[in-house]
Amino acid sequence: MTISEELMLQMYRYMVLGRLFEQCAEQLTHRGLIPGAFHTGIGEEATHVGATLALTHKDYIIPTHRGHVADIIKGAEPGRLMAEILGRATGYCGGRGGSVHVADAASNNLGVQAVLSAVYPVAVGAALTQKRANTGRIVLAMFGDGASLMGTFHEGMNLSAIWHLPVVWVCVNNQYAMSTNFAEASAIANVADRASAYNMPGHVVDGNDIMVVYETVREARERALAGEGPTLIECKTYRQGGHSTFDTNPYRPQEEIDAWSKRDPITQFEQRLRERGILDEELITQIADGAQEQVDEAQEFALNSPEPPPEAGVEFVFRSSEVV
Amino acid sequence: MTTREITFRDALNEALREEMAREEGVFIIGEDIYGGPGGYQGAFKVTKGLAEDFEDRLLDTPMIEQTIVGAAVGAAMTGSRPVAEIMFEDFITLAMDLLVNTAAKTHYMTAGQYSVPIVVRAACGAVGVGPQHSQTWTSWFMHIPGLYVVLPSTPYDAKGLLKTAIRDDNPVLFLEHKKLYNVKGSVPEDEYEIPLGQARVLCPGDDVTVVAIGYMAGLATQVAGTLRDQGLSVEVIDPRSLAPLDLETIFQSVRKTHKVVVVAEDCKTAGPTAEIAALVSEACFEFLDAPIGRVGARDAPIAHNVGMSEYILPDAADIHEAVQSVIAW
Numbered sequence: 001m002t003i004s005e006e007l008m009l010q011m012y013r014y015m016v017l018g019r020l021f022e023q024c025a026e027q028l029t030h031r032g033l034i035p036g037a038f039h040t041g042i043g044e045e046a047t048h049v050g051a052t053l054a055l056t057h058k059d060y061i062i063p064t065h066r067g068h069v070a071d072i073i074k075g076a077e078p079g080r081l082m083a084e085i086l087g088r089a090t091g092y093c094g095g096r097g098g099s100v101h102v103a104d105a106a107s108n109n110l111g112v113q114a115v116l117s118a119v120y121p122v123a124v125g126a127a128l129t130q131k132r133a134n135t136g137r138i139v140l141a142m143f144g145d146g147a148s149l150m151g152t153f154h155e156g157m158n159l160s161a162i163w164h165l166p167v168v169w170v171c172v173n174n175q176y177a178m179s180t181n182f183a184e185a186s187a188i189a190n191v192a193d194r195a196s197a198y199n200m201p202g203h204v205v206d207g208n209d210i211m212v213v214y215e216t217v218r219e220a221r222e223r224a225l226a227g228e229g230p231t232l233i234e235c236k237t238y239r240q241g242g243h244s245t246f247d248t249n250p251y252r253p254q255e256e257i258d259a260w261s262k263r264d265p266i267t268q269f270e271q272r273l274r275e276r277g278i279l280d281e282e283l284i285t286q287i288a289d290g291a292q293e294q295v296d297e298a299q300e301f302a303l304n305s306p307e308p309p310p311e312a313g314v315e316f317v318f319r320s321s322e323v324v
Numbered sequence: 325m326t327t328r329e330i331t332f333r334d335a336l337n338e339a340l341r342e343e344m345a346r347e348e349g350v351f352i353i354g355e356d357i358y359g360g361p362g363g364y365q366g367a368f369k370v371t372k373g374l375a376e377d378f379e380d381r382l383l384d385t386p387m388i389e390q391t392i393v394g395a396a397v398g399a400a401m402t403g404s405r406p407v408a409e410i411m412f413e414d415f416i417t418l419a420m421d422l423l424v425n426t427a428a429k430t431h432y433m434t435a436g437q438y439s440v441p442i443v444v445r446a447a448c449g450a451v452g453v454g455p456q457h458s459q460t461w462t463s464w465f466m467h468i469p470g471l472y473v474v475l476p477s478t479p480y481d482a483k484g485l486l487k488t489a490i491r492d493d494n495p496v497l498f499l500e501h502k503k504l505y506n507v508k509g510s511v512p513e514d515e516y517e518i519p520l521g522q523a524r525v526l527c528p529g530d531d532v533t534v535v536a537i538g539y540m541a542g543l544a545t546q547v548a549g550t551l552r553d554q555g556l557s558v559e560v561i562d563p564r565s566l567a568p569l570d571l572e573t574i575f576q577s578v579r580k581t582h583k584v585v586v587v588a589e590d591c592k593t594a595g596p597t598a599e600i601a602a603l604v605s606e607a608c609f610e611f612l613d614a615p616i617g618r619v620g621a622r623d624a625p626i627a628h629n630v631g632m633s634e635y636i637l638p639d640a641a642d643i644h645e646a647v648q649s650v651i652a653w
């Protein structure tokens with residue numbers, strides 16, 4: 001599979017946009033404008049962008065609580081996304097969801113499963129609809145290394161395998177679940193090695209190499225569409241910041257943070273594209289400026305959006321049913 | 325309307341059959357439910373014979389309660405209308421997170437972008453299978469915004485309510501009492517539905533109101549018959565669903581009788597009777613001529629031993645006694 005120059009530039013643009021977007025949200029949190037905490041996927045962009053770009057608009061996604069750019073790639077408007085993060089009325093969930101519950105039905109984004117164990121059963125069910133109705137769509141389900149150690153992982157992997165469901169499982173292994181180090185928490189070194197227990201292919205890939213992530217997910221998607229069932233892909237990457245905006249991150253050795261910073265996915269890819277003559281200084285600046293402009297617009301839209309009326313907090317508890 | 329006598333089990337089976345025929349997206353997912361030749365046909369045989377016409381709509385899974393309910397949610401979010409079967413209500417605790425945090429909150433969290441039209445059927449009630457296979461839990465679920473809780477007490481209600489539950493766009497917990505599966509009752513030949521949240525007055529009366537839920541509704545009706553012979557007129561109301569709850573029918577009756585007893589098989593402490601009693605006292609305080617009576621199980625797990633379980637569970641005698649005591653007050 002060859003990746004066109006155009007697609008490479010798109011990958012680069014989205015990674016830059018994703019980082020700036022999350023940096024902006026992080027700042028808004030520190031300014032006290034975002035209720036609760038905010039989780040960034042800074043340092044993990046190659047995984048979130050690479051995997052999501054491998055989908056079509058029709059495909060479903062369950063993103064994680066990091067890597068908000070996945071929502072944008074799938075089709076969400078950055079302004080409405082930021083508005084949801086701020087809890088405003090114009091957000092995708094009218095302010096009810098926030099950053100860890102963003103869903104956008106129009107772009108087949110099923111939403112983050114913030115009780116992390118729920119991603120597996122929900123993805124299995126969504127994939128079941130695709131298989132039964134033969135829709136030609138797949139479900140991309142993303143989850144962390146920490147979430148890979150939960151019981152529903154076993155149920156979901158096994159069921160998706162025996163039913164040959166069109167789902168691609170992507171583990172974003174950023175080495176940590178809050179303060180819990182994966183190497184200490186897991187009996188085996190690689191999440192994807194567990195794939196053999198479910199008789200499905202497993203791939204451990206460099207999650208900071210966007211081309212590898214993209215290609216691996218793309219192939220798994222083809223496989224799923226061909227009726228050959230699920231694939232488990234583990235993208236090894238690193239959460240450069242703390243767990244959330246309020247984590248001072250005292251449990252990680254500085255050398256480890258420094259070592260991974262040298263492998264920053266955006267810097268690395270930028271270097272590669274320069275070497276290939278696809279990017280130059282001028283284009284880099286142009287892309288950065290363009291992305292910053294998009295983020296600024298999103299921020300402005302969100303900050304100027306109204307707060308929802310408090311009494312709207314009890315709307316949508318039930319759907320008023322009409323007989324179908 | 326022509327009717328025939330069929331069992332509660334067959335009434336459920338008919339509802340499932342009709343709804344699968346009506347709508348492609350309806351399928352059944354659960355453990356040992358395959359209802360074809362060589363299939364187990366469900367622990368209580370509710371899916372019996374369904375595979376003859378709906379071979380690919382009966383999805384047998386391993387023992388994965390969380391995934392049964394969670395997969396139903398994911399399927400519902402993408403356009404299916406699954407019916408999930410949990411073998412014993414006791415096991416719903418495994419799926420509690422998916423039911424409470426995922427099924428019940430998705431429509432809300434996504435501001436209505438996604439809905440979750442699922443029915444989770446589970447067998448409740450004690451038939452001597454011991455502490456971990458005998459529970460009737462309802463107040464946990466009526467406590468959850470975004471979840472409906474339905475408990476039919478007759479074959480007629482079982483069929484009509486299950487059909488409506490499947491057609492409803494919200495998650496519904498549908499509890500089937502094990503002692504009712506073999507009970508017969510008249511069910512119309514023709515198709516019908518029963519709206520959720522509509523109580524049924526099982527027998528009209530003027531002296532005291534008995535609100536009885538699920539299996540207890542039948543016992544309360546028996547007690548009303550006995551008391552009628554003694555010259556006491558008891559109105560028995562079966563709410564049929566605890567969420568939505570038809571308060572108006574209950575309040576109207578209390579305003580007429582001025583006395584009320586609430587009955588459910590759950591443990592009495594913080595059971596559904598507590599909530600209904602509180603609502604009645606809030607809305608009808610000035611009409612009440614006696615403290616609100618409550619009948620429920622003693623606060624213990626349900627023992628395997630028959631004598632012990634009978635001691636723990638509420639029965640007709642308990643209802644009788646509670647009615648007499650509000651009358652005597």
Ligand SMILES: Cc1ncc(C[n+]2csc(CCOP(=O)(O)OP(=O)(O)O)c2C)c(N)n1
Binds near residue numbers: 114117145
């Ligand atoms: C069931 C559950 N337990 C705990 C949490 C709190 N929590 C939120 S994120 C997180 C760490 C998750 O780690 P991982 O799956 O590796 O994802 P990451 O945050 O590293 O992206 C925890 C413990 C949760 N959301 N859900």
Ligand SMILES: [Mg+2]
Binds near residue numbers: 145146172177178
């Ligand atoms: Mg992690």
